[in-house]
Structures are given as structure tokens and as C-alpha cells.
Amino acid sequence: MTSSKGKEALSDFQKTCLNIVIVVGSGLICLLLSPMRFPGIELLGIAPNWLLIWVVIWSIHHPIIDGAIAGIVLGLLQDGLTGPFPTHALSLLVVGMLTARLQRQRLIQENVVLVAFIVFGMAVVAATIMALQMSFRHLLWPDSPYLSLWQIWRTHQRVALSSAILSSLWTPALYYPLHRWWKG
Numbered sequence: 001m002t003s004s005k006g007k008e009a010l011s012d013f014q015k016t017c018l019n020i021v022i023v024v025g026s027g028l029i030c031l032l033l034s035p036m037r038f039p040g041i042e043l044l045g046i047a048p049n050w051l052l053i054w055v056v057i058w059s060i061h062h063p064i065i066d067g068a069i070a071g072i073v074l075g076l077l078q079d080g081l082t083g084p085f086p087t088h089a090l091s092l093l094v095v096g097m098l099t100a101r102l103q104r105q106r107l108i109q110e111n112v113v114l115v116a117f118i119v120f121g122m123a124v125v126a127a128t129i130m131a132l133q134m135s136f137r138h139l140l141w142p143d144s145p146y147l148s149l150w151q152i153w154r155t156h157q158r159v160a161l162s163s164a165i166l167s168s169l170w171t172p173a174l175y176y177p178l179h180r181w182w183k184g
Contacts, residue, residue, distance in 0.1 A: 022181055027070075030054045030174070031077055041170070046162035048170040051078055052126055055092050056119050057175055059099035061182040067096030086133035091126035098122065110179070112172050120168040127160035 010018065030050035037047055051074045059067030075089030082088070099118060134152050138144040147155065 019181075022178075026174075026178060027051075027054060027074060031074065031081070034078060035081060041166065043162040043166050044158055046159055046166065048166040049123055049126065049163050050167075050170075050174070051075070051088070051092060052095055052123055053119055053167055053171055053174050054178075055096045056099045056115065056122055056171075057178050058182075059096045060103050060115065060118075061179070062100065064097055064100040064104065067100035068093050069096075071096030085137065086130050088126075088130075090133070091129040094129060095122045095126055098125065110183075112175050115175055116168040116171040119171045120164045123164035123167045124160045127156060127163055131156035131160075 033050045041047060055071050055074060058070045071092035072089050075092035078088040099122060131152055135149055138149055
């Protein structure tokens, strides 16, 4: 082993264990931040979509299948906190796959501003998928607990825009530490 500034380098096993701890820990922190509303980070009653930000950052650094799996797992965990319908797993699955696809086409550079724009777009995509799920439920089941179609899509505009703005503004808070870890 080589030494660096008086400290021994980590073995491969230690690096793997530390990577698992950071991946699981950062995902759980984002999951726990999701239902919390802190003063100053809300816009029209909407908070940043922390899990979406995490999935986008993960998908930038990993293959499409990994982005899809991360989206499904975190979406199901979020569904466990919020309720099973509409499911967040579907929207985060699509976000993970689309972001990884952008990375495979080399459209994403290592630039936090570009990543923030991608988060903005993916937040709109995720909110639209949620609104589509509610619309289909409303159309298929007349006793649906959701609003009318007109109200669903009117609310969607406010939710999608607020979530996209806040999520893209908070992207650097997650991007810098996670990108540095996964790149290094």
C-alpha cells in the first residue's frame, strides 16, 4: 500500500464498503428530506424533489439500467412514505433512464449549470407523469378521489414549475459532493 500524507490508502474492500455507505446514506438523506418543509426553501407550498435530483446525478455517472433501478427503488421508497398512487417509481424510472440516455449520447458535460437544466426538465417530466397517472385514474374510475381533469392539469402547471425551479436551484447542494465522490 502506498501512503499519502501520512495516511495509508484504502483497500479495495474498504473503498467498496465506503461507496455503499455513501450511496445508501445519501439516498436515505434525500428520502428523509422529501417530506420536510424548511423555511425559505418552499415555493407555493412545493419543496425541491430531492430524490429526483439524486436520481439525475446518479444516472449521469452510471449506465441506463442502473439509473432505472435507482429510480424504481427510490420511487418505491417514496411511495412507502406518501402512498401507493400515483406512484413515484414510474416517474423516477423514466427520469433515470432519460438522464442516463443523455449521458450515453455525450450531451452532458461536467458542468453543474447543465445538470441543473437537466434537473429542471426532468422535474417537469416527472410531474407530467404523475398528472397523467391521476388523469387515467380519473377517466377509468368514476369514483376517483382526484380532482376533475381540468383541475388536475391546472394544478400540474403550478406544481411542475415550482418543483422544477426549486429542484434545479438546489441541485448544486447535492451535485458537488456526489459528483466528486463518484468521479474520484
